[in-house]
Amino acid sequence: MMRRVFRNGLMRCTFCIAAALLTCVAIVGCGDTPTGPDPGVALKLNIALETPALASRVRVVTLTVRYANSLVPDRIDTLRFVDGEVRDTISIVPADSVLFILRALDQGGVLLYEGSAARHVVPGSRLEVSILLRPAVLMLRVGPMFQTTTLSTENLVGVYIDVYNVDSLFGAAFRVRYDTTILRFAGATGGDFLRGTGSPGLPLLEFVKDTLDFVAYSVSRMREPSGAVPPGVSTDTLPGRLVSFTFAKVGAGTSELTLDATAVLQDRYGKPVTGHQALVLESATVRVE
Numbered sequence: 001m002m003r004r005v006f007r008n009g010l011m012r013c014t015f016c017i018a019a020a021l022l023t024c025v026a027i028v029g030c031g032d033t034p035t036g037p038d039p040g041v042a043l044k045l046n047i048a049l050e051t052p053a054l055a056s057r058v059r060v061v062t063l064t065v066r067y068a069n070s071l072v073p074d075r076i077d078t079l080r081f082v083d084g085e086v087r088d089t090i091s092i093v094p095a096d097s098v099l100f101i102l103r104a105l106d107q108g109g110v111l112l113y114e115g116s117a118a119r120h121v122v123p124g125s126r127l128e129v130s131i132l133l134r135p136a137v138l139m140l141r142v143g144p145m146f147q148t149t150t151l152s153t154e155n156l157v158g159v160y161i162d163v164y165n166v167d168s169l170f171g172a173a174f175r176v177r178y179d180t181t182i183l184r185f186a187g188a189t190g191g192d193f194l195r196g197t198g199s200p201g202l203p204l205l206e207f208v209k210d211t212l213d214f215v216a217y218s219v220s221r222m223r224e225p226s227g228a229v230p231p232g233v234s235t236d237t238l239p240g241r242l243v244s245f246t247f248a249k250v251g252a253g254t255s256e257l258t259l260d261a262t263a264v265l266q267d268r269y270g271k272p273v274t275g276h277q278a279l280v281l282e283s284a285t286v287r288v289e
Helices: none
Strands: 004-006 023-029 041-049 060-067 075-078 085-092 095-105 111-121 127-135 139-143 146-149 156-164 171-177 183-190 204-211 214-221 240-249 253-259 264-266 280-282 284-288
Touching: 060 085, 075 085, 095 127, 139 171, 139 253, 156 171, 156 284, 183 204, 183 214, 214 240, 253 280
Parallel strands: 004 280, 139 280, 146 284
Antiparallel strands: 023 041, 023 127, 041 085, 060 075, 060 095, 095 111, 111 127, 139 156, 156 240, 171 214, 171 253, 171 264, 183 240, 204 214, 253 284
């Protein structure tokens, strides 16, 4: 079974205001107005992938410029993406409402991340657009992407595992590997995604085992009081929280928390959910001081 497994990364530029929930980029236009019969705004793009591991898997970055005025056609540019960075310039037509759609694809043309933002484009003005890129494929993700923490022996650091773009999820099982010379597993708290809406929601069957250098976790919905098998749940625009883990300090250093490629997402019939063959696993990094 083919899996795409890659590390976390923050796609940003030096003008990015702040790191957002997932991946934040800034598109900065200097506001130059080219001369000629069809003047436009010269939009200078400065985008960088902060983590080389992620940059090595994103092979194509595209920018679509869409105008509210249907008389102006969409502009789609494949940006010059070299060594994890975009340093490019495109010319766009000033307009009251312009939608910028940024996409990151792998070498096979599979869309990994996508985000958009609308702005008013005025000639001669500075244009800054921050775009939140969200996963566009079925994904299990350890988060936060990066964190640095100063721990004493009694304090804990937390991470979580979310699922994106899943349809009819009934159960999940996965392992999270970590460096036992840096961290010690302390506990797990199940998320509410599989419980569904309402209070208290469906009961869940959970299993947690810490062994060697990984934590094994599985969770599944249970039958309703009537004995019927409930349907699975699907994510909308927000991720679904499956579980949160806490770790204690063993020593100072940096530990990756990596989802093992044996991860399984199943529907109510015990079969892999739609798109499982292209499941993306995204890890995290914790630096303990």
